[in-house]
Amino acid sequence: MALSERRLPPVATPGNPVAGAAMLVSAAVIVAGLYFGQDVLVPLVLAVLLAFVLAPAARLLQRLRLSKGISVLVTVLAAFALIGVIGTVIGSQAADLAAELPRYAATLRTKLSALRGLGELLRQSEGLLGSLGIEGATEAPHAAPVVVAALPRSDAALLDVAGRLLGPILRPLATAGLVIIFTILILLYREDLRDRAIRLAGARDLHRTMTAMNDAAARLSRLFLAQLALNAGYAVLIAALLWAVGLPSPLLWGSLAGLMRFVPFIGTPIAVAPPLILALGVDPGWGMGLTVLAVFILGGVIMGQVMEPLLFGRRTGLSPLSVVLSASFWAFLWGPIGLLIATPLTVGLVVLGRHVPRFEFFDVLLGDRPPLQPEESFYQRALEGDADGLVEQAREILAESDATLAAYGDSVALQGLVLAQTDWTREALELERLDVIRTQVGTLLDDLSDYGTPSGNTLPPAWQAEGAVLCIAGRGPLDDLTARMAALVLHRAGLGARAETSAVLETANLGQLDPALVRLCCLSVLEEGNSVAGLRYFLRRIARQLPEAKVIVGLWDAPPESPMLAALREEGPADAIVTSLGEAAALCEALATRPG
Numbered sequence: 001m002a003l004s005e006r007r008l009p010p011v012a013t014p015g016n017p018v019a020g021a022a023m024l025v026s027a028a029v030i031v032a033g034l035y036f037g038q039d040v041l042v043p044l045v046l047a048v049l050l051a052f053v054l055a056p057a058a059r060l061l062q063r064l065r066l067s068k069g070i071s072v073l074v075t076v077l078a079a080f081a082l083i084g085v086i087g088t089v090i091g092s093q094a095a096d097l098a099a100e101l102p103r104y105a106a107t108l109r110t111k112l113s114a115l116r117g118l119g120e121l122l123r124q125s126e127g128l129l130g131s132l133g134i135e136g137a138t139e140a141p142h143a144a145p146v147v148v149a150a151l152p153r154s155d156a157a158l159l160d161v162a163g164r165l166l167g168p169i170l171r172p173l174a175t176a177g178l179v180i181i182f183t184i185l186i187l188l189y190r191e192d193l194r195d196r197a198i199r200l201a202g203a204r205d206l207h208r209t210m211t212a213m214n215d216a217a218a219r220l221s222r223l224f225l226a227q228l229a230l231n232a233g234y235a236v237l238i239a240a241l242l243w244a245v246g247l248p249s250p251l252l253w254g255s256l257a258g259l260m261r262f263v264p265f266i267g268t269p270i271a272v273a274p275p276l277i278l279a280l281g282v283d284p285g286w287g288m289g290l291t292v293l294a295v296f297i298l299g300g301v302i303m304g305q306v307m308e309p310l311l312f313g314r315r316t317g318l319s320p321l322s323v324v325l326s327a328s329f330w331a332f333l334w335g336p337i338g339l340l341i342a343t344p345l346t347v348g349l350v351v352l353g354r355h356v357p358r359f360e361f362f363d364v365l366l367g368d369r370p371p372l373q374p375e376e377s378f379y380q381r382a383l384e385g386d387a388d389g390l391v392e393q394a395r396e397i398l399a400e401s402d403a404t405l406a407a408y409g410d411s412v413a414l415q416g417l418v419l420a421q422t423d424w425t426r427e428a429l430e431l432e433r434l435d436v437i438r439t440q441v442g443t444l445l446d447d448l449s450d451y452g453t454p455s456g457n458t459l460p461p462a463w464q465a466e467g468a469v470l471c472i473a474g475r476g477p478l479d480d481l482t483a484r485m486a487a488l489v490l491h492r493a494g495l496g497a498r499a500e501t502s503a504v505l506e507t508a509n510l511g512q513l514d515p516a517l518v519r520l521c522c523l524s525v526l527e528e529g530n531s532v533a534g535l536r537y538f539l540r541r542i543a544r545q546l547p548e549a550k551v552i553v554g555l556w557d558a559p560p561e562s563p564m565l566a567a568l569r570e571e572g573p574a575d576a577i578v579t580s581l582g583e584a585a586a587l588c589e590a591l592a593t594r595p596g
Contacts, residue, residue, distance in 0.1 A: 031333070038334050043175050046337070047182030049344050051190070052217070052224045054079055058187050072187040080180055086255065093249040097278075100248065104281030219351050224344060231261040234303055241295045245288060247279055257296070261303070262340050263327060272296045318346055322366040378416030385436045387443040394444060398451065405451065406489045406582040413485055414556045414581070417441070417478050421528040424477060434477060445484045459494050463592040468496040468519045471554075474538065475502055476529030482556050483524035486581060490522075493585045495592065499524075505541045513545050520550045520588060523574070527558050532567045539573045550591055552576045554584055 034041060054075050061071035186193065194217070198210050239254025247253065253275040260267035272293070279288040326346040330338030346366055353362030364371055372380060374397065381389040397408050420437050423429040462468060471487040473479035483499040490497035504512060521542050525535065535553065542551055553574045558565045568577050578584045 035333050039175075040178070042334055042337055043178035044182050045341060045345065046179045047186055049224060049341060049348075050079070050179065050183050051186040052221045052348075053228055054183065054187065055190065055217075055221050056225060069188065072184055076180060076184050076187065080176070090252050090255050093252045097249045097252065104278060107284060108277070108281035110284075219355075220348055223347060223351070227262075227344070230303070230307055231258045233307075234258050234261055234299060237302075238295065238299050241299070242275065242292065245279075245291050245295065246282075247275060247288065247292060248282065253278075257299070259340060262343055266327070268296065268300055318343070318350060318366060319368040322346060322368075326366070374412045375415035375419065378412050379419040379437075382416065382420065382437045382440045383433060385440055387440040390440060390444040391447050394448060404582075405448070405492050406580075406585055409485050409489055409581045410557070413441075413444075414482060417481060418526060418528070418557050421476060421478050421526045425528045438478070438481065441481050442484075445481065445488065448488055459589070459592045463495055463519055465496045465517065467498050467514070467517050469498070469522065469588060470504075470513075470518055470520070471497060471499045471522045471524050472504060472538070472542070473499070473501050474523065474525030474530045475534055476526050479525050479529070482526060482554070483522075486522060486524050486554055486584060489581045489585055490588055493589055495588055502538070505538060505545075515546050515548060518546050518549045520552065520591060521546055522552050522554050522584060522588075524554045524556070526556055527562055527564050530564070532564055532571075535564075535568065536571070536573055550575050552578060552584065552587065554578050554581075556580070 058068075058071045058075045061074060062068060066074070194214075235254040235258025237254075238257040239250045242250035242253055253271075256274065257268075257271040260271035263270070275292050275296075276289055279292040280286075282288060323343060323346065327339055327342040330342040330345065332338070334341075349359075349362040350367045353359045353364070353367065363369065370377065374393070377393060378390065381393065393412070394408060397403055397412065398405065420429065420434070424434055469487075469490055471483040471490070473483040480499070480501050483501075487497040487499040523535065523538055523542070539551060539553070542549070551574045553568060553576075555562070555565055555568065555577060556579065558579045565577065565579070568574070576587055578587060
């Protein structure tokens with residue numbers, strides 16, 4: 001069918017507003033449930049994350065012939081005992097620091113008053129306000145003293161006072177108790193919970209789902225345990241350096257620095273600010289403050305550039321935008337605890353999405369992997385008319401050490417053209433959009449014509465002559481682009497390749513083909529947009545005009561079960577049939593170097 005005779009695409013129907021409203025209502029209900037249920041959900045999430053960290057230790061104790069219950073109980077109690085000891089030490093240091101704060105505050109005020117430039121600026125501002133007639137506030141008239149009658153004590157008042165005093169103490173204790181109970185239950189029944197998760201994730205493919213869930217759980221355990229150990233080591237390093245500097249309460253600031261490592265981007269500034277202000281208050285000079293700042297900069301460089309890339313690789317698995325959004329979301333819902341657990345929780349969702357197909361949307365939304373495959377990105381940029389984006393993508397891929405033009409053509413360019421051809425065949429692509437794709441991909445091929453240098457293969461001169469290899473396009477609307485791509489690849493292989501359109505096989509143009517020059521002819525087609533009868537017609541005309549030339553059919557990116565591929569192989573009208581540019585280049589080189 002001619003391009004001008006294409007029917008108009010069907011008119012798209014608008015989406016269902018009821019479904020969209022239901023989705024918004026469901027999201028609002030979930031967020032409200034997370035907010036109002038935080039008293040139970042926060043301990044539960046903390047317990048799940050802690051269970052991932054403690055699971056390897058519990059399994060190790062089971063291998064030492066301890067029962068499952070004893071192993072879990074010993075592991076959980078030891079972990080919380082260690083947390084309690086660290087919390088007690090930090091609390092004692094915080095109490096000692098609070099007793100010395102007035103003296104440090106006086107030193108800090110003295111140091112700030114020494115900044116005469118700031119004081120002079122304030123005085124000038126005060127004089128300017130006075131010149132404008134803005135005076136200080138007048139003294140308020142003395143109010144009559146209010147006599148408050150003594151209220152009798154009652155049991156209700158005593159209970160109210162007791163609640164106000166004990167509330168800040170009992171709430172963390174209740175949360176800690178729930179975390180302990182949840183952690184023990186999760187570790188005791190982790191196999192049962194895993195089986196229930198497998199049933200929810202997909203019981204039809206039981207083996208695959210079970211393998212994926214086990215792999216995801218093992219990865220999360222290793223990741224959280226390694227991150228906890230790394231941040232604990234960072235806390236010890238910062239505490240030791242601050243102790244050597246002479247800063248009071250070094251363990252408190254080291255622990256704060258270790259906790260804030262769980263909070264990307266804003267965690268380090270939060271951890272630096274309090275010890276830096278304290279250093280300015282302790283030391284009459286500026287040396288301690290600068291040293292403390294240097295300590296955190298040094299620790300951040302060691303962690304970010306040495307330790308984390310060594311243990312986790314240079315990719316955290318999360319996109320920077322998802323890290324910021326998740327931290328803001330969970331901090332809004334659950335406060336400081338939500339800020340601390342936002343990144344581990346998001347990492348867990350991403351790992352789950354990468355291993356369980358039903359939860360793949362977590363990886364797409366939160367992961368750092370490209371949301372589109374390279375061939376999909378190729379098609380999307382061509383569809384938008386972004387020739388610069390196509391060239392940039394091609395150069396990024398070809399800049400890799402093991403990249404070749406043939407590999408790029410097979411894995412990206414040809415597959416992207418197949419997507420476009422498929423949309424054109426099912427009438428989902430307008431003629432104007434198709435013209436845009438052809439123009440942008442043509443610009444890309446023009447740019448790639450200057451890429452690299454021909455290989456140093458010693459081919460016969462007859463095969464290196466311009467026009468010795470013809471890449472003739474089929475009748476499909478994008479076949480001429482595939483022929484140009486094939487000619488580029490064969491030219492880089494040292495062959496004298498040239499692309500021609502299907503018009504060269506018409507009767508009026510057959511005289512342009514020189515039988516004495518052409519050594520090989522490659523009919524370049526995509527399966528969509530062509531037929532076996534049409535290919536047979538082209539092959540007959542090629543054989544009639546170029547009887548001495550070898551003929552191959554490039555049926556690009558055709559799957560093994562392709563009906564057209566099977567029909568061509570059965571009829572055998574060509575010397576060979578290839579489905580990739582790499583295969584075509586290898587075959588042409590073999591034919592060129594074959595004796596005789």
